[in-house]
Amino acid sequence: MVPTEELRPAFPSAMADLRDIPLAEMPALSLDQLGRVLGRVLPGPVANPMPSGAFQSSI
Amino acid sequence: MDGRVLIPADQFVLKVHSRCDLACDHCYVYESADQSWRGRPNAIPSDVVSHAAMRIAEHVKTHELSRVEVVLHGGEPLLVGVAGLRAIIVELESALSGLCRLDIKVHTNGVLLTERFCELFAEHHVGVGVSLDGDRTANDRHRKYRDGRSSYDPAVRAIRLLASDRFRHVYSGLLCTIDVANDPVRVYESLLELEPARLDLLLPHATWDAPPPRPAGTGTDYADWLIAIFDRWQAGGYPVRIRTFDSIIATLAGGDSGTEALGLAPVRMAVVETDGSYEQADSLKVAYDGAPATGLDVFTHSLDFVLEHPGVAARQRGVASLSATCQQCPVVSSCGGGMYAHRYKAGSGFDNASVYCADLFKLISHIGSRLPHVAQATGRAGPALSDDALAEFATGRGGASAVGQLTRAQRSLGRGLLAAVYEAGLASPVVGPRGREQLRAAWQVLAVADADCRGALDAVVGHPYLRTWAARCLAGLGFVGEAGHDDERLAADLGHLGAIAAAVAVRGRDRARLTVPVLDGAVHLPGIGRLVVGLGSPGTGGEARAAIEVEADWVRVRLGAGNWRLSRPRLLAGEPCLAEACTAEGTLTVGTGRPVAWEPVRMLTAPGIKVALEDTDPYRDCHQRPAAPRLSDEEAGRWQRSFSAAWREIQLHHAAFAPALAAGLTALTPLAPAPAGSAASAAARQGFGAIGVALPDDPVILALLLTCEFQHVKLGGVLDLYDLFDPADERQEELLQGAYAQLAASEFWRVRAGLGDRDHTEAAEQLERLLAHTAATVETLADAGSLTSLGMRFAERMRIAIAPRTKIA
Numbered sequence: 001m002v003p004t005e006e007l008r009p010a011f012p013s014a015m016a017d018l019r020d021i022p023l024a025e026m027p028a029l030s031l032d033q034l035g036r037v038l039g040r041v042l043p044g045p046v047a048n049p050m051p052s053g054a055f056q057s058s059i
Numbered sequence: 060m061d062g063r064v065l066i067p068a069d070q071f072v073l074k075v076h077s078r079c080d081l082a083c084d085h086c087y088v089y090e091s092a093d094q095s096w097r098g099r100p101n102a103i104p105s106d107v108v109s110h111a112a113m114r115i116a117e118h119v120k121t122h123e124l125s126r127v128e129v130v131l132h133g134g135e136p137l138l139v140g141v142a143g144l145r146a147i148i149v150e151l152e153s154a155l156s157g158l159c160r161l162d163i164k165v166h167t168n169g170v171l172l173t174e175r176f177c178e179l180f181a182e183h184h185v186g187v188g189v190s191l192d193g194d195r196t197a198n199d200r201h202r203k204y205r206d207g208r209s210s211y212d213p214a215v216r217a218i219r220l221l222a223s224d225r226f227r228h229v230y231s232g233l234l235c236t237i238d239v240a241n242d243p244v245r246v247y248e249s250l251l252e253l254e255p256a257r258l259d260l261l262l263p264h265a266t267w268d269a270p271p272p273r274p275a276g277t278g279t280d281y282a283d284w285l286i287a288i289f290d291r292w293q294a295g296g297y298p299v300r301i302r303t304f305d306s307i308i309a310t311l312a313g314g315d316s317g318t319e320a321l322g323l324a325p326v327r328m329a330v331v332e333t334d335g336s337y338e339q340a341d342s343l344k345v346a347y348d349g350a351p352a353t354g355l356d357v358f359t360h361s362l363d364f365v366l367e368h369p370g371v372a373a374r375q376r377g378v379a380s381l382s383a384t385c386q387q388c389p390v391v392s393s394c395g396g397g398m399y400a401h402r403y404k405a406g407s408g409f410d411n412a413s414v415y416c417a418d419l420f421k422l423i424s425h426i427g428s429r430l431p432h433v434a435q436a437t438g439r440a441g442p443a444l445s446d447d448a449l450a451e452f453a454t455g456r457g458g459a460s461a462v463g464q465l466t467r468a469q470r471s472l473g474r475g476l477l478a479a480v481y482e483a484g485l486a487s488p489v490v491g492p493r494g495r496e497q498l499r500a501a502w503q504v505l506a507v508a509d510a511d512c513r514g515a516l517d518a519v520v521g522h523p524y525l526r527t528w529a530a531r532c533l534a535g536l537g538f539v540g541e542a543g544h545d546d547e548r549l550a551a552d553l554g555h556l557g558a559i560a561a562a563v564a565v566r567g568r569d570r571a572r573l574t575v576p577v578l579d580g581a582v583h584l585p586g587i588g589r590l591v592v593g594l595g596s597p598g599t600g601g602e603a604r605a606a607i608e609v610e611a612d613w614v615r616v617r618l619g620a621g622n623w624r625l626s627r628p629r630l631l632a633g634e635p636c637l638a639e640a641c642t643a644e645g646t647l648t649v650g651t652g653r654p655v656a657w658e659p660v661r662m663l664t665a666p667g668i669k670v671a672l673e674d675t676d677p678y679r680d681c682h683q684r685p686a687a688p689r690l691s692d693e694e695a696g697r698w699q700r701s702f703s704a705a706w707r708e709i710q711l712h713h714a715a716f717a718p719a720l721a722a723g724l725t726a727l728t729p730l731a732p733a734p735a736g737s738a739a740s741a742a743a744r745q746g747f748g749a750i751g752v753a754l755p756d757d758p759v760i761l762a763l764l765l766t767c768e769f770q771h772v773k774l775g776g777v778l779d780l781y782d783l784f785d786p787a788d789e790r791q792e793e794l795l796q797g798a799y800a801q802l803a804a805s806e807f808w809r810v811r812a813g814l815g816d817r818d819h820t821e822a823a824e825q826l827e828r829l830l831a832h833t834a835a836t837v838e839t840l841a842d843a844g845s846l847t848s849l850g851m852r853f854a855e856r857m858r859i860a861i862a863p864r865t866k867i868a
Contacts, residue, residue, distance in 0.1 A: 015780055016312075018478075019471045021432045023509035023516070026478035027297040027502075028430050030305040031486065033314055034479040041472060041779045054317055055072050055130055055328050055341070 015041070065366055066375050067122035071115055072330040072341060075103045075147055076134040081168050082205040085236060087264040088134065093344035093351060099334045102139050107335040108147050110357040112154035114331075118362040119158045126160040131185075132341075134333075137171040141179055148183045164188060164231060168202070170210050172217035177226045186231035188259075189218050193235060193246030200238055215253070222254045228488035232257030232300075239272070239280045243287040256486050257300040260285060262320065262397075264345040267404035267414050282421035289422075293429060296499065300486070307426050310393035312433055321419075322395040325375035329365045331357060337365045340374075342400040346409075350400075373409070374399055384412045390423040443780060444468075452777050453856035455770065455802030456715060459722035465776035466521065466723060469747045472779065473520035476529035477505065477559070483536050484553035489546040494554060497574040497604075501560035504571045508563045515567025519559055522586045523726050523749035524678040528555055530745045531678065551576035551603060555677070558583045564609040565630060571609045578677040581658075582607070582616055587630055588659035589675045590638055592618055617643065625657055633659045661695050663727060665706035667717070672698055673726040673749065682741035682751030687729035697754065698729070704758030705765060712810050716766050716803065723748055724769060740764040742771035744778075763807050770800040783850035784840075791845055795854075798836035802860060805829040834861055 016037040018026070029037075077099045079089070088096060119127060129151055136144065148163060155161045165180065169189040180187055191214050192198045198211045221230035232255040235246065250258055262281055265271040273280045289304055306316035316322025319340060330338040330351070335358055338351040353368050365371060373380050381396040388394065396402060397413030404411050413419060444452070448461035484490050484498045508516045519525065535549040554576040562584045564571035575582055581589040582605045592605070605618040613624045616638075623638040630636055636657045661672040672695060673679055680686040690698065709717050725748035732753050733739030738760055739753035750768040755761050774796055777783070784791035805826055812822035837858045840846060846854060 015468065015472065016475075017471055018475045019467070021474070022506070023474065023477070023502075024296075024506040025430060025432055026474065027482055028293070028304075028308055028433055029312070029478065030300055030309065030317075031479060031482045032305070032317060033309045033312065034475055034482065036314055038472065038475050038479055054128075055070055055319060 065363060066325045066327060067118060067124060068327045068329045068362055068366060069124055069126065070128045070130065070328040071111070072130045072132050072328065073103070073108075073111055073147070074099075074133060074330065074332045075108075075131050075136045075144070076138040077101055077333045078138060079133060079135040079168070080138060080170060080204070081135070081202060081210055083168075083202045085201040085238070085263055087342065087344050091264065091345040092269075092347045094348055095332075095344075095352065096134070099332055101134075101333070102143065103147070103333040104335075105146065105150075107331070107333065107357060108150050109154075110335060111331045112150050114357050114362050115151070116154040116158055119155060121361075121363065124159050126162065127155070128162045128164065131163065131165040133166075135168055135171070136165050137167050137176060141175050144176070145179055145183075148179070148185060152183065162186070166190070166234065167217075168210065168214060169217035170213040172220065174220065177220060177229070180229045181226055185229060187221055187229050188231045188234055189214060189221070190234045190236070191215070191218065191250065191253075192238065193241055194249035197238065197241035197246050197249070200240065201236070218253045218255075224488075224491065230254075230256060230488075232259065234259040234261060236261045236263055237281060237284060238263070239284045240274060243284045244291050247288045247291055251299055254492075255299060257302060259302050259318075260288065262401070262415055262418075264342050264398075264400060265414050266345055266401065267411060269345065270414050279417050279421045281415055282418035282425070285418075285422050286425050289426060289429070296502070298485075304426065307393050307423050308430060308433060310395075311423070311427050311430070316393075316395065320398040321393065323377045323392055324395075325377065326371060326399075329362055329371075337362075339368065339370045340399060342398055343370075345400050346403040347405075350403075382410050382412055384416075388412075388420070390420055390427075393423045393427075394419045444777070449777070449781075450856070452773060453853045454860040455799060455806070455857060457719050457773050459718040462719045462723035462773065462776075465747070465773065465780075468780055469526075469776065470517060470520055473525055473529075476526060476533075477520065477556070480529050480532045480553065480556060483533060484556065487536055487549070487553060489550045490553055494550060497554060497557055501557040501573055504560040504564055504568065504573060505556075508560075508567055512563075512567030515563050518566055519563045519586060521725065521748070522676075523746040524673070524676045524681070525559065525585065526747065527681045527743065527745045528552065528559075528678040547603075551578060554604065555583070557607075559585055561607045561609065562587055565614055565627060568609060569611060571607075573607045573609075574604050575607055577603050577605055577618065581675070581677070582618065583675070583677055584614075584630070585676060586660060586671065587633075588657060589677075590616055590623065590625070591656045591658060592621070593655075615641075621655070623655055630657075630659070633662055635659065658689055661690075663699055663702040665703045667710070668706060668721045668724070670702070670724055671726040673728045676728075679726075679728045679746075679749070679751075681743040681746055682728065682730060684730040684733070684739050684741065684751065684753065686751065687731050687753070690729060694729075698727075701754060701758050701761055702727070705761035708759050708762040709766065712814070713762065713766060713807060715806075716769070719773065720765060720769055723772060724750065724765070726750070727752060729754065738764060740768050742768040742775070744771075744775045747772060747776055747779075759811075763804065766803045766807055767800045770803045771796055774799045781849055782847050783853050784843075784847060785845035788843070788845040791840065791843065791850075794836055794840050794843075795850075798833050798840065798857060801829050801833040801836070802857060805833055805861070830861060834858070837861070 077096045078101050084090060152161060164186040166188045192202055195211045199209045202210045204210060220226060233250050235250060237260055263271050292301060302318050306318045306321045310316050310322045315324045319326060330341055332338055335356045337353045337355040339353060343351040353365055355364050378386055378391060385391050385396045397415050397419050399409060401413040401415055402409045402411045444464050448464050451457040451461045481498060481502050485495050532552045557573045558575040561573045561575055565584055565587060577592060580593045581591045583589045605616055608615040612627055614627050614630060616623045622641050622643050624641050625636050625638055638655045638657045658675055660675055663670045663672050674689050728749055728751040730739055730751045730753040738755050741751045750765060752764055808822045808825040808829060812826050837854055840854050
């Protein structure tokens, strides 16, 4: 077995843990939000993301 | 600049007309403190458009932006006319062509929106947002023509036009300014009826000097109003995206807000007025006359000057720019002090909490309490591997426990993918009202199964080709409406969520009714099998959807005039099963109807391992060679014999690899035969747990292929969790995958060479060649400079692992 000390917590996973979110609650996460979670593992666009802090005014 | 790094803008509000055809008494443009509109040209002149486009292009090049959004705004932008808007859109497209992706949106009151405008927006993929304050009563409270007439009917007519099949893909959503005198649920439901993809519920612009009306006197009128809608929204299963709620949920989960009204994300927006002057946020018009002004313009200043303006810089400093009250607030990361303009008070300027502070605190706290799992789960670190597992994988090995951790991570991913496809399907213009209803029915079955029979859901979510399907759907949605894209097939792909739900129901629920697409001439139950009906695939005409009813003992399938029933226990046992023709009421009929055949997913078994022989799944064709068609029973028998012999070889001579294979190999997919004399096998990054193989004659070769391909499966799982190299360097994954598979191949041939039997010479030669190649590849990886620090350590362990293998076992 190769020593593991150097692989310790300095390397957290970039993927969010969705196992404990009830499926019924999952759509509370917008597609933008899911896209940020899943985007690293999927080719192509997951959604047309809304720019962060985007303009928001009615006329 | 004060030493800070300039944060580029990626959203530009282009005021294309400074007047409006309505006279809404709550309009922040005309009824607020700032009256700068009076001195500006009505319509934006062409030289302002061309300079604005040039400045945006210049900004894109300077900061190497990959995407920008331009919002055509006013006043009322449609007053420019179809030809005028076309010229503006073409100018923007031309300036940014080849530089970055450009998304154009238009915000309108809708009353002038005609088919001609819609055709223009459809032609140029311009998203359209329409302002509407709710039902007729709510809307007519403020949104009127100058002579007092209601704007409701023309606005709703325009929205229905946008919601039609022809234009739905450019219908971005509705913007509603809140008036707490209106009934919140009635407002919400009247807007929902108009089928927007997104709703914006906007706090009316106000300051401490001009506070919003609070007729209820609770001090949190606006929170109470929004909470009533949130509760309805949640009870209804989140049927539409609501930006305020989405932003609060995203920030509670540690992400960025999607609106300038919430969160700590730096402002990345600039406004260009019709005279070419740059302004700060539009909402600042409510603060004082001249508040949005920068003194800069498109003719003489680049956009970098705007971003260096003190007023803009103040909104790019996150929590440091907030008042002392805000900095100590527990919800500051979600609230972000609210909209900048809403903090204004004469004397202290913007160094205050929002005039909506109490409302925002109450609303954010309420949402956090109603979604505890979302806030907790997405805010914490993901399903990382244990130290031991990561170290084992780095040596090229990895036992059952390590592979189990990858499998659990894939389950997490699978759940997210299900939700993403569900939401994307609901939002997709290629899915009509009936399709959306079917998606909701499928989701309901999945959500209930998640609570009642998690094992059934996990079994289906764990199927390798669920991810292939999801990736196909989500990638396809990026090209909706593009020439050459098959919208009919995409709609069928999205509808496959019903088939996934049906498979879950068959495995775990008492009853369910679902609609599923007919794909490749069959009705599919993923992981269980398919009912071959021969007709109705997308693009072939005929009925493309079938109804599935799951009962205690039977699974009934209805397609057009045909009805069949299948024994549920036999389906679950994977046994051959007769599809019995029956009437709609379930009475058996003999000798009538279309001949159909049930094709179960067969299982390959050997001591300690059970693997699906996957030759039915419609999304299995994701390997480098084409998937083979359904195997005959005779061919399946040959696979079983070869698999048994290959597994004996692995257990006997390559036992170190057996536990991982037994734990993580879930499907073998027959591929089209390889050219004579060569072996063909593949593992797809999007198909964790599956290996595609063209069955070789020699079981030893099959054992080698399984061992090596499973290396790709393992490494793909690791790469889903960790960045081992710079994602921009596409060669790295190929190199790393190649070297990683060679680790197993060299080990395999080292053992074979040590056996001293007939293939000793060949094995020794193979070993020598592979070791040299693997070592060279690892060196190349290490020298390439694009490995992350973890990637470097991973490669180093691979190098160490190679060294002892120079000795023949």
